[in-house]
Amino acid sequence: MSRLVVVSNRVAMPENAGSASVGGLTMALAAALQQYRGVWFGWSGDTTPTFTGETHVRETGGVTIATIDLEAQDVQEYYNGYANTVLWPLFHYRIDLTEYERAFGEGYARVNSRFAETLQSLVRPDDMIWVHDYHLIPLAQELRQRGLKNRIGFFLHIPWPACQLLTTLPRHQELVEALFAYDLLGFQTQDWLNAFNGYVTDELDGKIHGDGYVSAFGRTVRVGAFPIGIDADNFAQIVQSPAAAKSYDQAAATNVYRDLIMGVDRIDYSKGLEERFAAYDQFLQTHPEFRERVTYLQIAQTSRSEVETYQDIRTRLDGVAGRINAAYGTLDWTPLRYVNRAYGRDFLAGVYRAAKIGLVTPLRDGMNLVAKEYVAAQNPRNPGVLVLSRFAGAARQMKAALIVNPYSREDVADAIKRGLTMPQPERRQRWEALMTGIETDDVSTWRDSFVAALKACRPQAHPVSAPTIATAGANETVIRSPAGRRGVEAQARRCDAGHHRNFVGVANIPAGADRADDRPIFAADKDAAGRRRHVAAAHREQGGVEEGLGGRPLGELAAAEPHAEGALGLGGGDVGSE
């Protein structure tokens, strides 16, 4: 049996995954790896002054855990920067919060290259590799360039943005092209898959085949929607645990005369917490008869606290929570209890069960596992009501919830009222429909269907050898790549990223140029300001650009005036314009 190699940004030890550790991805992967004999590879969370490439390996519960440390600059540019200040806001439709900085893109490329460099020595030829999430989009391309032919799948845990939004990202095509180095691309829902397909047809002029494959950049990959679920069996056991019983009793005892409304989220603007607080305010304002009869408990763990936007949102939430309590609170009633900490899953399960309303109102969410956990924790005889945003991926499956528009505080306030007054038979009917879905589409269905699709997909013909690079004179570097123009271009960028930022573009050597063997080349010269200037050229026969260098010999090229791309006949559109 081939092993499963899971790669994600962070690795959480499976034995701790059931505790207070946070993050839907962690929960899902721990469950997946306990079933498969495999390797989990990722960043340790630690930093070293200089990257060593040393892998820390250990075995636990039949799983090999392999981690690497990163440099502080890597963490800043790749994790806080490109992943969480560019891709996360952009993919959650918040281009107003997206901060493009070239250094972030370079850090992202560098860390993906470091991941690939270290990972390749751990991978056996028949391993299947499953890469997770937006931090690691270029990883397969990096591995292919190092000669790996394994089946590699990618799963995106967050939404895929609409084409018009994605095109605001400098070098968006390059990012999407990297996805075509995978064999399988998985999305949470059909909506996000449709958005991806929309980009492929509208922006790339690619093709959507009827059989689940899409083509662009001369490559064809399998795509699919694989909605993630929770470990329903495990959750059912957790709900029955003594710790859950204790937290249930605590929550019930403090709310004997009151109904509990509950939210559990990481503090993140995508989760719609400010809007949710405003909706609760609206509810109390327009339904005074419910004052002192409800308590809203919001458990919100801080996350990504090194990113400024996350510090800002925390400050704002503190302010809004304080204002609501000041406006409506009485001597013995705190309308909104807002708690910034992580709890164990067993503790959470008990509190979920005690809550009459589960309030899950993200503005945009790949799936949202809290919605599923809340339902799974309910007492079947007397279940609570899930109020769920239509913009969570989960809304696609959980149609028996009260579906709301999180941007409308009136809509959410109405749903809170409806949930609080909903007769028991309707609550039970809705809960049964929701619970059936949670049991059917649980985490093992997600895992098994993804892995089965990865096993079954038609493997791509991957270029198997890495580009070769050689110095061919004072101002020239020769790059050969079996991947043709794209391989040369990618390598040229990598050379460039480390020390210079003035990569110009890629062009073919036309027939008749004075390079007898018509090899792919990458030439560098200096411009008038003394900066190095690079020109890369791809192998003519391997699908390179149409434009040539006008038959001019390389020596002439190297002497060309700066900013004279037109004169050089370079193709490549936005290359180098990041």
Ligand code: ADQ
């Ligand atoms: P997240 O954005 O982290 O995950 P979510 O799916 O809601 O969002 O998962 C959060 C998990 O963390 C849940 O299991 C929840 O119980 C736990 N959690 C949250 N706050 C906690 C706290 N204070 N204490 C303890 N546990 C807490 C990303 C995507 C989602 C997608 C998941 C999985 O953003 O859309 O559903 O990955 O693919």
